[in-house]
Amino acid sequence: MDTAPPRESGELTYRDAVAADVSALVPLIESAYRGDTSRTGWTTEADILHGRRTDPEGVLAVITAPGSRLMVVERDGEPIACCQLEHRGEAAYFGMFAVRPDLQGGGLGRRVIAEAERSARESWGAREMHMTVISVREELIAWYERRGYRRTGQLSPFPYGDERFGIPQRDDLVFELLVKDLEG
Numbered sequence: 001m002d003t004a005p006p007r008e009s010g011e012l013t014y015r016d017a018v019a020a021d022v023s024a025l026v027p028l029i030e031s032a033y034r035g036d037t038s039r040t041g042w043t044t045e046a047d048i049l050h051g052r053r054t055d056p057e058g059v060l061a062v063i064t065a066p067g068s069r070l071m072v073v074e075r076d077g078e079p080i081a082c083c084q085l086e087h088r089g090e091a092a093y094f095g096m097f098a099v100r101p102d103l104q105g106g107g108l109g110r111r112v113i114a115e116a117e118r119s120a121r122e123s124w125g126a127r128e129m130h131m132t133v134i135s136v137r138e139e140l141i142a143w144y145e146r147r148g149y150r151r152t153g154q155l156s157p158f159p160y161g162d163e164r165f166g167i168p169q170r171d172d173l174v175f176e177l178l179v180k181d182l183e184g
Contacts, residue, residue, distance in 0.1 A: 011075055011076075012073055012074070012075055012080075012108075012111065013073070013074045013075075014071055014072070014073055014115050014119075015071070015072055015074070016063075016069050016070065016071060016072070017059075017062075017063045017069075017070035017071070017072045017082065018063065019060060019063060019064070021063070021070075021072055021079065022056050022059050022060050022063070023056070024079050025059050025070070025072065025079060025082055026054060026055065026056055026059055028079055028080075028081075028082060028098050028100060029053055029054050029059070029082065029096060029098040030052060030053050030054070031098075031100065031101055032053075032098035032099060032100065032101055032104075033045045033049075033053040033098070034049065034050070034051070034052065034053050034166065042104055042105060042139065045134070045137075045166070047169065048134065048136060048137075048168065048169050048170055048173065049165075049166035049167060049168055049169060049173075050166060050167040050169060051163055051166045051167040052163075052164075052166065053165075053166060054096070054164075055164070058164065059096075062084050062086075062096060065086070067086060067087040067088075068084065068085070068086045068087070069084070069085045069086075070082055070083070070084050070085075070096065071083050071084075071085060071112075071115070071116060071119065073108075073112050073115075080099070080100045080103055080108070081097075081098060081099040081100065081103075081108060081109070081112050082096065082097075082098050083095070083096060083097040083098070083112060083113070083116050084096035084097075085116055085119065085120055087120075087124045087126070088130070090125070090126065090127045090128065091126055091127065091128040091129065091130050091179075092120035092124060092126035092128075092129050092130070092182075093129075093130050093131065094113070094116055094120075094129050094130065094131040095131060095132070097109070097112070097113070097131075099112065109143075110147065113147060116129075117129055117180070117182055120182065121182045126182055127181070127182055127183050128179055128180065128181055128182055129149075129179070129180045129182055130177060130178070130179055131144070131149070131177075131178050132156065132175035132176065132177055132178070133175065133176055133178055134158070134173055134174070134175060134176075135155065135173075135174050135175065135176040136170070136172065136173065141176070141178065144178050145178075147180070148180045148181075149178040149179065149180045150178065150179055150180070151176060151178060152176065152177045152178065152179055153176070154176065154177040155174045155175065155176055155177075156174065156175045156177070157174060157175075158173035158174055158175060160173075
């Protein structure tokens with residue numbers, strides 16, 4: 001596992017998750033994506049996917065996989081956001097991004113993604129950041145585009161029938177690759 005030392009930024013602390021964080025991170029991730037709690041924020045998938053977004057095994061796999069990190073963002077020792085970073089050659093993959101719903105819309109997500117990009121560039125020499133977003137999430141894709149990400153038109157199928165990813169409420173879900181140049 002690649003690790004980075006904790007880094008302070010204003011009132012926020014950024015650090016790599018450890019196995020002991022799983023019990024706090026699973027409900028944070030779930031709250032940002034699924035169920036009624038997620039509707040407090042604007043990033044909910046509750047209308048297109050039911051069921052869970054992740055589970056303890058999935059979060060632990062991200063924490064322990066070689067070339068992978070789960071960055072935890074804390075305020076006063078409490079996890080309020082997280083994101084996955086995975087080293088993929090000259091690129092880094094950004095995923096499992098969650099901001100506590102009652103803190104969405106105030107610039108925290110913007111700060112977290114900027115820190116993730118900085119970290120991937122400095123730790124791994126990443127030249128690009130890649131992510132996949134469900135293509136019908138137009139408002140979320142627009143948010144990423146305002147952060148410098150571009151749609152590639154490269155689509156991959158949604159894993160229908162695999163409830164580890166949720167229970168789809170529509171039949172047109174696909175992932176689209178978004179890319180951002182981290183150089184310059």
